[in-house]
Amino acid sequence: MDYIVLAQQIANGLVNGMTYVLIATGLTLVFSVLHIINFAHGEFYMLGAFFTYFAAKLLGVDYISAAVIATLAVAALGVLANRLFFWPLRKEHEFTILLSSLGLALLLTNGGELLFGADPKYVDSPFADSIVQAGQLVVTQQRVLIFVVGAVILLALNLFIRHSRMGKMMRATAQNPEGAALTGVNIRQVYTVTFVLACGLAALAGALVGPTAMIFPTVGSWAVLKGFIVVILGGLGSIPGALIGGLSLGVIEALAGGYISLGFAQAIGYAIIIIVLLWRPQGLFGIARRT
Amino acid sequence: MPSRILLPLVIVLALAAPFLTANTYFHHLMVLWMLFSLLALSLNVIIGYIGELSFGHAAFFGIGAYTAALIGMNFGLAGIPGLVLAAIVAGLFGFVIGYVSLRIVGPQFAILTLGFGSIIYTITNYWVDLTRGPMGISNIQPLGLWGEGGPALTGARGYYYLTLFLVIAFAYACHALLNSRTGRAFIATRENAPLAASLGIDVFRIKLLGFVVATAVAGVAGGVYAHYLTVITPDVMSLQYVAALIIMVIVGGRGTIAGPIIGALIYVALLEALRALGPLRLVIFAALLTASVIFLPGGIVSLWRRITGEDTRPREAAE
Amino acid sequence: MKKTRWILTAAAALLAGSIFGASAEDKAPVRIGTIAPLSGPGAFDGQLAVEGMEAMAALINEKGGVLGGRKLELVKYDDKGNPEEGVSAAKRAIEQDDVDVIVGGWFSSVALTMKEVTRDRILNIMTSTQHPNTTKEGHKYLFRLNATSTMMSDTYSKFICDKMGLKTIAFITINDDYGRLEVENYRKLLGQCGIEILGNEFYNKEDTDFTTALTKLKALNPDAIYVSAINTAQGATIYRQIKQTGYQGTTIASAGNMNPKLVELSGKALEGVYSVSLYAPDSDNPRLKAWAEQYGKMFSNEPAFIGTLGAQAVELIAGAMDEVGDARDYEKLAAALKAHPWDTLLGTITFDDIGQAQQNIYLVQVKDGKITSVKE
Secondary structure, three states, rough: OOOHHHHHHHHHHHHHHHHHHHHHHHHHHHHHHHHOOOOOHHHHHHHHHHHHHHHHHHHHHHHHHHHHHHHHHHHHHHHHHHHHHHHHOOOOHHHHHHHHHHHHHHHHHHHHHHHHHHOOOOOOOOOOOOOEEOOOOOEHHHHHHHHHHHHHHHHHHHHHHOHHHHHHHHHHHHHHHOOOOOOOHHHHHHHHHHHHHHHHHHHHHHHHHHHHHHHHOOHHHHHHHHHHHHHHHHHHOHHHHHHHHHHHHHHHHHHHHHHHHOOOOHHHHHHHHHHHHHHOOOOOOOOOOOO | HHHHHHHHHHHHHHHHHHOOOOOHHHHHHHHHHHHHHHHHHHHHHHHHHOOOOOHHHHHHHHHHHHHHHHHHHOOOEEEEEEEHHHHHHHHHHHHHHHHOOOOOOOOOHHHHHHHHHHHHHHHHHHHHHOHHHHHHHOOOOOOOOOOOOEEOOHHHHHHHHHHHHHHHHHHHHHHHHHOOOHHHHHHHHOOOOOHHHHHOOHHHHHHHHHHHHHHHHHHHHHHHHHHHOOOEHHHHHHHHHHHHHHHHHHHHHOOOOOOHHHHHHHHHHHHHHHHHHHHHHHHHHHHHHHHHHHHOOOOOOHHHHHOOOOOOOOOOOOO | OOHHHHHHHHHHHHHHHHHHHOOOOOOOOEEEEEEEEEOOOOOOOOOHHHHHHHHHHHHHHOOOEEOEEEEEEEEEOOOOOOOOOOOHHHHHHHHHOOOEEEEOOOOHHHHHHHHHHHHOOOOOEEEOOOOOHHOOOOOOOOOEEOOOOOHHHHHHHHHHHHHHHHOOOEEEEOOOHHHHHHHHHHHHHHHHHEEEEEEEEEEEEOOOOOOHHHHHHHHHOOEEEEEEEOOOHHHHHHHHHHHOOOOOOEEEOOOOOHHHHHHHHHHHHHHEEEEOOOOOOOOOOOHHHHHHHHHHOOOOOOOOOHHHHHHHHHHHHHHHHHHOOOOOOOHOOOOOOOOEEEOOEEEEEEEHHHHHHHHEEEEEEEOOOEEEOOOO
């Protein structure tokens, strides 16, 4: 019996962890390529969930199509966000860019509250309440979906960055922006693609997680915090780091909450991150920061 | 030099301000402005002088507030002893956390401070026997000189003068520091740590010193806040305050003395002025904030520089 | 480039200036300072509350207002569900805006601190707060409409003990003063009638996923899980996730926290679930019907319990003012409210010496997606 509870908690943790991974991957991508810490990242997660809700409601499409539409729409918004809030500031101090993203986050949250209304909403999915039972383990189909889609998308992203031309340009920019520009990399295009990918990933996470909880315009702040912790834990700029970091944080929180104290679960998560950072300041998979 | 005339003028205005109106709500706003100024100035030591971003500053504010409140409630020392202890306890936490985190720089440092801040918040929220948990502490007695009995500050006007004094004193200390040897060591450390180290500056010690001072001052601000508002909850340590303080420092102008004070004024006045807009209030606030960052990346004080051509940035090397 | 920046900053300054200077003058309406959570996690509940007040004020104004023709006007303040913001809002309402009365206290933590600002200065009607100390440590002009959580749990526990046939129960409660008090009350009351309490999990007000806690509770295998959730979004998530963990037992909803939105969001997960409330939506009180109709005309939400409390506050204020013939004589207003029973949209209400209301508590159940009162 006890092993079943343990296995159940680990399964819960892995699914929550996968949502952290999806959120963190976008953050880490923007940081590694553009050296921007984007506080508004969580708001794109929020928009992903809301767009899914409205796409299903206003266009009358099913959940899967709504999620795809929302992901694409928010990815397109990424172009706009970059053009207005990040590209013009690329030469400014990092604190200035950070504050600009904080302003964007406030704008989207409060604008969302105004546009979408204060009432919580529920993204209806046919998979939300359908239970998959494996032995005595109970998981909903939606949670299985989160895990599988997350894994597939990460794999695809990894292939894209490793093998496509754009992926190579992004890596070149990450290593040395000036050098990359000199060799003919279109930095502006790199900025755009990076934001499109990051915002799309965040929106996808929102669309997937939407049906597991109620959505409201302030969910983004939660998402960005989790994303940051995972990114730092795994190592800034490292996609495998985001994967391992996210899954471990999810499992750590589930076990800490399940066996020690639910209220302290988050604090225990933080404590572990602090220990990891003191041991490896660059994070589990990070490379030491070059100055 | 217009600043020679300007500074005394500003101080005289600040001293006279509460007598311009009998409106106690206006006095309340002035107290908030001064409290936030003190906090923003202290955070500015970390952001502007050390050159690191701290997401944990509200925790030290909260530690100061809880220390002063508990000392006042349990030992009847709501006064100078309480505030001094608030500074010491917050500074001690600052020392330990700074000692551990300051070896790390950049975003990792920011997240470390966020982590420590969050742990302190969680403990405050759950250690109900000590802190009364989420319900917070209410009915905190007013600030006396030396605990109970004797004169006590009650009206907003009194708290305004107290906080104004603290702000002027700390601003002067920052000014004196920047013009001292230690101050130059600070700037050298912020601009180029390896170079500073090669010049024989103990970079880590300088940073730790700045961090402890900043957290201790935040503790004092917390203590005054607790006695002034008479109620505190763990929410004083929430991210909302962290973000607000960072906004004040950067919108005002980091690394300057006038900047954080102006930033605090804008924060308090703008939110109050926008109240009439109802639900649009925070949207407009966010829009103005973002616009100011995009159009005035150097902060509001950089406007002054544009008008007068005077350099308000104290010895900031070209970036 | 430089010029456009200048113009923009100047425009921003102008905008800020013009708003600061603006203030509307009317011919002396009675102004009700309304302090509620209008942003942040409690925003929706605050919105329902204020809408309830608006509808009642409109109804009274239609009939000519109070005190021979003075209209009721709500002056709204956002407390963000945060005690310090509540204190600031109350200060502003009294010292700057000079309102006639204050209605507030939707959350206990806010009510408990706000009452120190209003203490003996202004008539202050507290609405949905359930913490006993709100009135126990109250003041001369303080009234509270909701039943305390102790009164609620006295009624509710009798039903749970007598009618539900449970042997074991587990709790999931919010970690605040309200939640802690609930657990304490029910441990005692349910323990007395022989229901074993297997466990309790506290969650935080910012949590969005409860599977960890629910997995733990499910493993204890209780006959019922009692859910204490004041926030609609968190409540609906918990009810859904209880079913999603495969729990087959009974779900019990905490007292006073059932509203149509919660039912809509929770879907099948709330079907058949019990709660207690001061508000029976299927009551045929004509005052309630008139209010609900007005509410429907003005707002798109369905009227909720929290809205009826706001409406009741406005109704009582108007009644007391008309009886006393003054909007500011707080001594007389307080005496009038305590003097006799009042007929309101929720039925008859009486106040005791410390301003605590006594009103009917109904048992309600969700049936076919509607909140219905259980007739015994």
